Amino acid sequence: MNLVDIVVVLIGVLAAVRGYRRGLLGQIFEFGGGFAGFVAGVVLGPRLASSFTERPGIEAVAISLGVVFVGLSIGQVIGYMIGARFGRIARKARLGALDAGLGAVAGAAVTVIVFWLVGSLLVQGPSLALAEAIRDSRILSVTSRRLPDPPNLLTYLRHYLDTSGFPQVFTGLPPPTSQPVPLPSNRSARRATKSARRSTVRIEAPACGGTQLGSGWVSSPETVVTNAHVVAGGSDVTVVDSSGDHPGVIVLFDEDTDVAVIRTQGLAGPPLRLVTADLERGRTGATLGYPGTQGGRLV
Numbered sequence: 001m002n003l004v005d006i007v008v009v010l011i012g013v014l015a016a017v018r019g020y021r022r023g024l025l026g027q028i029f030e031f032g033g034g035f036a037g038f039v040a041g042v043v044l045g046p047r048l049a050s051s052f053t054e055r056p057g058i059e060a061v062a063i064s065l066g067v068v069f070v071g072l073s074i075g076q077v078i079g080y081m082i083g084a085r086f087g088r089i090a091r092k093a094r095l096g097a098l099d100a101g102l103g104a105v106a107g108a109a110v111t112v113i114v115f116w117l118v119g120s121l122l123v124q125g126p127s128l129a130l131a132e133a134i135r136d137s138r139i140l141s142v143t144s145r146r147l148p149d150p151p152n153l154l155t156y157l158r159h160y161l162d163t164s165g166f167p168q169v170f171t172g173l174p175p176p177t178s179q180p181v182p183l184p185s186n187r188s189a190r191r192a193t194k195s196a197r198r199s200t201v202r203i204e205a206p207a208c209g210g211t212q213l214g215s216g217w218v219s220s221p222e223t224v225v226t227n228a229h230v231v232a233g234g235s236d237v238t239v240v241d242s243s244g245d246h247p248g249v250i251v252l253f254d255e256d257t258d259v260a261v262i263r264t265q266g267l268a269g270p271p272l273r274l275v276t277a278d279l280e281r282g283r284t285g286a287t288l289g290y291p292g293t294q295g296g297r298l299v
Helices: 003-052 058-092 096-122 128-136 138-146 153-163 186-197
Strands: 200-207 210-220 223-226 237-241 244-254 259-263
Touching (some): 003 058, 003 096, 096 128, 096 138
Antiparallel strands (some): 200 237
């Protein structure tokens, strides 16, 4: 049991005590009302922001988040009041003890689920030490094995900020200094792709709440290079290529340059040759990898 487990237990106990006092019915209506208010805020936030601001920016994001907070608060208060009334009805029907006991269980369960969701977000960064602590948590490890993969909170957050008018990262950059080059022919692209396909591998690193996926390339007969954030917080790394799964060990991890090197055996593809000389403009090339949206397929 590490520090993360201790925090989960302490907060879980407090949530169980509160759940015992509120009862199961009170919590159901309180959480349900809060969730309904949250959804309403997410839907109305961007629309209200566009009515009060002329163009996307920080002000639009602040208005959207404010609407979400107000909706969540109003929904939770209304749910709290309705839940309190049903709780009194349960006590009059002599079901108060059962309602309180189930409320304690529900409070502790909600705590574990919240940590499961937050852990799936924090295990991807930004702190390597925190990611490792979450990965080593016994409670969250058991939870991740028993529950399905959590939703990608980063994707949802990015989508919400985009629809709220959050300023784009690359907006306002100066125009390119040179004109675009013509695209290669399909034949040239296939030739470039074919030469590196067998040497492009998929990286799997179990972490809290699921499995982190990424891409890598064969740098020597027994080593693979990937991004450090792909394997952050994971100790059991698997390299997947056309010949199957290969267990790997991280032998180099550089968080600053976001580079990691994995040692493994039995790779199907030959090492890729690095080109150190400058290439002329228009030289044919290809980008290969395993995007998370492609279901584990090489594209």
